[in-house]
Amino acid sequence: MILLDIFITGLISGSTYALLAIGFSIIFGAARIVNLAHTAFYMVASYCIYLVSTKMGIHPGWGMIMAVILVTLLGTIAYQIVINPIREHHGAVLIATIALAMAFQEIMTLIFKSSYLSVPALIKGFVPILGVKVFYQQILTFGAAFVVMGGLWILLMETRAGLAIRATAQDREVANLMGINESRIAMLATAISVGLAGFAGAIVVPLTVINPRMWEHPLIMMMAVVVLGGLGSLKGSFVGAYILGFAESLVVFLIPAGAFLKGSVALSIMILVLLIRPDGLFGVSFEEER
């Protein structure tokens, strides 16, 4: 049943990309930051779990909680030191965040060397569905991703802070006139965004291999998702992530030596979208600033 294999792989990678792209969109929306270091935080989270579970022998569940907290803190500090002083210069932010990502990569290489590492599954074992082994870890990863996205939805739509984030994302200037402290909201959005990246790393780490360059592929995928879904649209990020997740898994499973073509899927879709519909599926119009 290769179809089921394709479906499960697509679902898992789609969920990861969705978590990453939604976080990326939140920080872009509320703070106008294009954070190219986004997936580097995902990598740091993975190493954090490796360190806790494999080196220190603590249950990986604790490692995941610690990873999310640590990465959120790290992201907030990085925001204050690196991004905030240059926040209004979009070009400088691009350079600074890619530098930040490379710095994280080099630090991880120094500490852990560039070898491939792995973390054991939280729950071992599998259940056979239609003759395909579905690992409990896969179900857990998918479920956790959905629960977190649901929680985020409630946070954004039902709470006062969520209202402020949405308002700031739409019109930063007018948000001031509502009494919203726009720079504090930008920081909150950064914390949530980086927290999501950390969480994505945490739930996916048992299914993947850890190495210092593991941030590169998701970064490209995430950018493609955001282009496909429409920059700044959370709904677009969600839908785009699953489209790309399934597209990628179709190519990997159906085309001979497809794994080598994995990287080109995202880029091809990105080029197509930019040619045909540059706004993406759910392009959001931003109030232009004076």
Add this chain to the structure above:
Amino acid sequence: MLLDVTNLTVSYDKAVLLNNISMHVDEGELVSMVGPNGAGKSTLLRTISGLVAWEKEITRRSTQGDIIIKGSVIFNGERMDQIPANEIVKKGLIHCPERRRPFREMTVLDNLMAGAYLMKDKIQTQENLDQVYQLFPVLHGRSKQISGTLSGGEQQMLAVGRALMSTPKLLCIDEPSTGLAPMMRDEVFKKIMEIKKLGITILLVEQEVKMVFTMTTRNYVLSSGKIIAEGTGDQLLQDEIIRKTYLGL
């Protein structure tokens, strides 16, 4: 005096947008600021509400020229020119911006709740919401609608309603009639009179001089960043030079 602006000068790089402006608004008044395009009317409101200072802050390290703000803005006995825009709102000075600027992707109700962002008191918030719905019944019927799909007039009502949600003492409205059909325009002006009757002081920036002069207690004429005349509608209309040169009537 509820609002007292003294010797206010604002320049962007080398362009002087406001030149030594002094004006005031007393409690219970409806004061208009009229004048040709580019006179600095919107800049004046943006300075009073702290948006120019915010812009100065965010462009602080950029290569664009510096924004310079001199003079003082005193509201209710407190200096407003030294606190950030989002804290000015707390004092009860609300700016309803030019081009309405609703949060377009959000529902009407969410827009209104964003207006009540600083309101701690839930009962008061509900009362304000009822008041806004009473004033603008059309918003009540459309509370779940995405605000970007409202008509221009409805968006203006929404923008004013959103400003009213924070229980303002002084409401500054920037060109509410722009781009509206004549009937809608009259409707908007009627609502502004109703808001005044609720006891809210209003500073109105407008182009529709004829209509506005029948509503206001006092008016200022602004041109090239300077206040060149002040008075009641009748007084200003009697002055032929002002009428012809600055008001185009």
